[in-house]
Amino acid sequence: xxxxxxxxxxxxxxxxxxxxxxxxxxxxxxxxxxxxxxxxxxxxxxxxxxxxxxxxxxxxxxxxxxxxxxxxxxxxxxxxxxxxxxxxxxxxxxxxxxxxxxxxxxxxxxxxxxxxxxxxxxxxxxxxxxxxxxxxxxxxxxxxxxxxxxxxxxxxxxxxxx
Amino acid sequence: xxxxxxxxxxxxxxxxxxxxxxxxxxxxxxxxxxxxxxxxxxxxxxxxxxxxxxxxxxxxxxxxxxxxxxxxxxxxxxxxxxxxxxxxxxxxxxxxxxxxxxxxxxxxxxxxxxxxxxxxxxxxxxxxxxxxxxxxxxxxxxxxxxxxxxxxxxxxxxxxxxxxxxxxxxxxxxxxxxxxxxxxxxxxxxxxxxxxxxxxxxxxxxxxxxxxxxxxxxxxxxxxxxxxxxxxxxxxxxxxxxxxxxxxxxxxxxxxxxxxxxxxxxxxxxxxxxxxxxxxxxxxxxxxxxxxxxx
Numbered sequence: 001x002x003x004x005x006x007x008x009x010x011x012x013x014x015x016x017x018x019x020x021x022x023x024x025x026x027x028x029x030x031x032x033x034x035x036x037x038x039x040x041x042x043x044x045x046x047x048x049x050x051x052x053x054x055x056x057x058x059x060x061x062x063x064x065x066x067x068x069x070x071x072x073x074x075x076x077x078x079x080x081x082x083x084x085x086x087x088x089x090x091x092x093x094x095x096x097x098x099x100x101x102x103x104x105x106x107x108x109x110x111x112x113x114x115x116x117x118x119x120x121x122x123x124x125x126x127x128x129x130x131x132x133x134x135x136x137x138x139x140x141x142x143x144x145x146x147x148x149x150x151x152x153x154x155x156x157x158x159x160x161x162x
Numbered sequence: 163x164x165x166x167x168x169x170x171x172x173x174x175x176x177x178x179x180x181x182x183x184x185x186x187x188x189x190x191x192x193x194x195x196x197x198x199x200x201x202x203x204x205x206x207x208x209x210x211x212x213x214x215x216x217x218x219x220x221x222x223x224x225x226x227x228x229x230x231x232x233x234x235x236x237x238x239x240x241x242x243x244x245x246x247x248x249x250x251x252x253x254x255x256x257x258x259x260x261x262x263x264x265x266x267x268x269x270x271x272x273x274x275x276x277x278x279x280x281x282x283x284x285x286x287x288x289x290x291x292x293x294x295x296x297x298x299x300x301x302x303x304x305x306x307x308x309x310x311x312x313x314x315x316x317x318x319x320x321x322x323x324x325x326x327x328x329x330x331x332x333x334x335x336x337x338x339x340x341x342x343x344x345x346x347x348x349x350x351x352x353x354x355x356x357x358x359x360x361x362x363x364x365x366x367x368x369x370x371x372x373x374x375x376x377x378x379x380x381x382x383x384x385x386x387x388x389x390x391x392x393x394x395x396x397x398x399x400x401x402x403x404x405x406x407x408x409x410x411x412x413x414x415x416x417x418x419x420x421x422x423x424x425x426x427x428x429x430x431x432x433x434x435x436x437x438x439x440x441x442x443x444x445x446x447x448x449x450x451x452x453x454x455x456x457x
Contacts (some may be wrong), residue, residue, distance in 0.1 A: 047309060047434070048304055049420060050305070050418055099337070099346070099401070099404065127412040141180055
């Protein structure tokens with residue numbers, strides 16, 4: 001009974017102290033010349049730039065042995081029409097779109113592949129879709145993503161097999 | 163003995179006088195621009211300290227304190243001193259101010275070649291003979307772009323930058339912004355129909371109610387022919403143009419919106435509209451001075 005009473009007294013005191021603190025805070029805010037307005041007077045504005053969600057994706061030289069290692073998943077970022085004409089053996093086509101985010105199911109497939117390394121191949125143009133897809137995949141949480149510097153033409157130039 | 167004491171007294175007097183002079187020049191130097199005049203006594207002392215160590219990056223090789231004591235001080239020195247006082251008011255340290263001034267300098271005098279950015283006159287505003295061209299890569303669905311682009315448009319058409327800077331818009335849809343592609347296409351369609359700026363300003367004014375279904379209504383609201391607008395929106399060529407604009411931005415190193423290029427130099431300084439306007443004014447003055455010298 002005594003403990004319950006003490007609990008109530010503590011609660012009452014806490015409420016009183018909180019109320020006093022609120023009143024003191026409001027009063028001092030009112031008295032200050034640069035007091036904070038309790039209701040926002042001006043339109044709320046976001047004043048930070050909007051970044052594209054991308055991550056780090058280092059470049060690999062076109063003759064890097066990692067391209068042929070068993071744990072490497074090759075992704076071809078070029079349009080489907082170009083992919084059907086020519087592509088690296090065992091590579092998957094995930095066409096890069098400059099305007100729309102990459103299909104989430106394609107990202108999930110890459111995650112599920114269990115590959116130790118993901119290497120994205122573009123067409124070597126400026127900007128290179130391979131580089132930008134690699135950065136987008138990295139930004140979506142896929143680790144060990146690389147792109148081939150110069151894309152498929154560079155791989156072909158150093159004698160890379162299809 | 164007497165001579166020695168006299169010499170000592172003179173030396174003390176000289177040190178005292180020099181101290182007084184330094185104090186006077188420091189207090190005078192922070193009182194020459196409106197931004198510095200508005201500082202509290204504590205901030206004024208901090209600004210004086212910053213002026214004693216920092217140097218303007220052009221027009222004067224001395225510290226700010228010495229450059230400001232010139233009669234009259236150089237216009238750029240006064241401009242930069244105002245900026246220093248602004249940063250002092252914001253609570254930045256001398257080191258932070260020094261780094262910020264380096265960024266400001268990099269925005270105007272960068273190392274390396276300039277970015278080549280195409281300028282579509284249908285998406286340009288301001289005097290076409292203005293000494294400075296500022297290209298802004300922006301997204302239709304970026305809230306900060308709304309503030310910056312609308313503000314810059316106001317400045318180049320009727321504000322401090324009128325006749326000094328020409329503003330060119332380049333769409334750069336951010337993938338993570340829902341509706342950014344539709345918004346970008348709508349802007350290009352409006353540009354094709356000759357009503358880019360009224361449409362863009364209307365789109366940004368109604369930012370919070372954005373919906374792709376409203377884009378044609380908004381075209382009609384700014385007196386663009388609705389049917390032609392809808393036809394343009396469905397033209398595959400328009401999408402190619404939007405992709406080309408984004409690719410151009412990526413080539414120039416754009417990673418976020420808004421990104422500004424002042425005569426091909428990427429603006430890397432502070433993201434505050436008044437500061438951007440100040441830097442553009444500086445660029446315009448420098449460009450005008452360079453033109454006068456070459457004549």
